[in-house]
Amino acid sequence: MDRRGGGVILCFDIGGTAIKTAEAWPDAPVRPTGRIPTPAHDFDAFVAALRGAIAAASAPPSRLAFSLAGIVDGAGVATAANIPCLTGRHVRRDLEAALNRPVVIANDADCFALAEAVEGAGRGHDVVFGVILGTGVGGGVVVRGHLINEGGGFAGEWGHGPVLRDPALPIIRCGCGQTGCLDALASARGVERIDAHLNGPARASEAIVAAWAAGETGAGRTIALWLDILSGPLAMVSNLLGPGIIAVGGGLSNTPALIAALDVAVRARRLSPSAHPLIVPAQCRVEPGLIGAAALGRSAAF
CATH class of the missing domain: 3.30.420.40 (ATPase, nucleotide binding domain)
Incomplete structure (x- = not known):
């Protein structure tokens, strides 16, 4: 991993129905890459879906950034009503262990706010x-x-x-x-x-x-x-x-x-x-979750 912040950040917008993905390179626009169904009730299947997205990336990602339709509390425990397999988990720790990459994560409203701050009305x-x-x-x-x-x-x-x-x-x-x-x-x-x-x-x-x-x-x-x-x-x-x-x-x-x-x-x-x-x-009317996740990942990278 390039510790100076280089390399691609693979971004995920996790909803109860679909997982949207995008790639974020330094100093380049966020590039949406697709969407896959969310395995909401099976954590192993959820991880497998993420691994598939990682394998399909244009380059090995230096870190993973998530916008989540749910809350992650100060202790790192998730509550996601529409994604039961994540509720009660120390989601960042578990995903880092399962995917062997640094993970940053925030809820979807936070990612929306971050998108507006970096690319929108803010x-x-x-x-x-x-x-x-x-x-x-x-x-x-x-x-x-x-x-x-x-x-x-x-x-x-x-x-x-x-x-x-x-x-x-x-x-x-x-x-x-x-x-x-x-x-x-x-x-x-x-x-x-x-x-x-x-x-x-x-x-x-x-x-x-x-x-x-x-x-x-x-x-x-x-x-x-x-x-x-x-x-x-x-x-x-x-x-x-x-x-x-x-x-x-x-x-x-x-x-x-x-x-x-x-x-x-x-x-x-x-x-x-x-x-x-x-x-x-708001000005970021399309994919604010992915834009916010990218901003979160770039901030962590530096």
């Missing part, structure tokens, strides 16, 4: 907060090109923790086991829950946002409440981190007017309101 900013507003509410924090939690842990997971106690809102038990989490009412599913509670009958978040954009009164009530729920906690996180930019990905980021409305609401609630946009749609 370029040129010391502190970048990458926010996911989609099936869930998540995020990652990058400071001067490095994940704030490079050693593992939950930094950036601002969607969990009991913050909602309005008696007018439905009490939703979050997937993390708590009630009153942003994840339960500020995600795309949360928009649907709010809308059904206010207006009924149930409709998809895409339809609600489209109706809001078209001026429908009911959808307007839904989005106004969604903005109120989300903007206060996001302003507080912004005060804590002091990001130069907050890049938003996930399904709800696909409507620029919605993100612009969130930006206005958050800037009005910050300690120091800004005249310039703070919250913007």
Whole structure:
């Protein structure tokens, strides 16, 4: 292995359904190389799939970099709901032993944030907060090109923790086991829950946002409440981190007017309101997991 950081880094974006792969060379764009099914329930089969990707690389990789749809805690233990064979494992240690190469790993939200910091909306900013507003509410924090939690842990997971106690809102038990989490009412599913509670009958978040954009009164009530729920906690996180930019990905980021409305609401609630946009749609719309994994691998190599 070239300890000066040379050689190819083989990148993996691990999801519950598919494993995407890419090669990252020093000073060259990330090159996607394919995808294979994820053997989610069998660790030996999972390792065999990775070995196949390593064997197919254009050169022997100097290290392996992973974006994982799950959490790796500070002790290195993974929790991956859709990849049960990794849950409970010291995943970096086990993969290094099985694959005989250095491994770096971060969750998919962290890799998204890192991609935005190095190649997306966060370029040129010391502190970048990458926010996911989609099936869930998540995020990652990058400071001067490095994940704030490079050693593992939950930094950036601002969607969990009991913050909602309005008696007018439905009490939703979050997937993390708590009630009153942003994840339960500020995600795309949360928009649907709010809308059904206010207006009924149930409709998809895409339809609600489209109706809001078209001026429908009911959808307007839904989005106004969604903005109120989300903007206060996001302003507080912004005060804590002091990001130069907050890049938003996930399904709800696909409507620029919605993100612009969130930006206005958050800037009005910050300690120091800004005249310039703070919250913007993500720019790395294709393969941010692989781009982030590559950045993680390059950082470790040097």
